[in-house]
Amino acid sequence: MLDDVDRRLLRYFQSDPGASAADLAERAGLSGAAGWRRLERMREAGIIRGVEARIDWAALGYAVEVSLRIALDKGEARAFDTFLAAAREVPEVIEIQTFLGRVDVRLSVLARDMAHYQQIYRDRILALPHIADIEALMLVARVHHDEALPL
């Protein structure tokens, strides 16, 4: 499916997603057009899903991130889906994770400050359906790095 040239392109793209296609192509030892075509093909195949904005939320006044582990009612069959649909409607919920064989869900909530977080928590989080229990942890640091994964 992907040959070495594609993988190389992908790796360069990953480490510098802002670079021009011609640039990435050159680093992979191709002409601009050839590199562009390969990248486009990977885009169409869904391997490259595009690009995501990296925004400094703290600089915009969102200083507090809280991770919530929410246990759901075990009784109701539709509790899981109902909860997830409702959680997706809360703008400050920036991430939702679910786990194998678990009826609990992890939410990440981004808020301006503690007062704002408390407001979101009371008005939006506690209003979500089928909650059995909540555990909250305030995030101190979050390090992302999926640049080095061997392709």
Added chain:
Amino acid sequence: MLDDVDRRLLRYFQSDPGASAADLAERAGLSGAAGWRRLERMREAGIIRGVEARIDWAALGYAVEVSLRIALDKGEARAFDTFLAAAREVPEVIEIQTFLGRVDVRLSVLARDMAHYQQIYRDRILALPHIADIEALMLVARVHHDEALPL
């Protein structure tokens, strides 16, 4: 600091980071040059940190994501930093989170399959220093959406 036009630009950029500056400017009701200069200013201010590649890891054969909660030794003063530095060296550890008032750390590990995960777990994770206890959860779904945050 930021006026409404900046916020609008930022919002459009966030929902479509691949769009050209001219495009974003037009949507915000500006000429291309004016929009470009505003975006550039936000880039220099560090508000826009750039752009991140979105790659479909599952399509590349990375099908398993596991979330680990690792409790650290409470005794040693440097345990935290030593552990974090070592964890950052493992390519398959794609995310590290730390929490307020906690001596445990959350790692996300990306692996090709369960066999691969087990290998990473035994060879790389268990080799990390100062581990007191580990709890592992296999991720089923991860939904990201920080597009709708009110600016």
Added chain:
DNA sequence: GATGAAAAATCTGTGAC
């Protein structure tokens, strides 16, 4: 199938106003 070269359309980045 793939590539490179070249051309056209678009975008970036700067200068003048």
Added chain:
DNA sequence: GTCACAGATTTTTCATC
């Protein structure tokens, strides 16, 4: 802030292997 412009980039076309 707009407008104009040169240079770079994207995207298509075409000849070639």
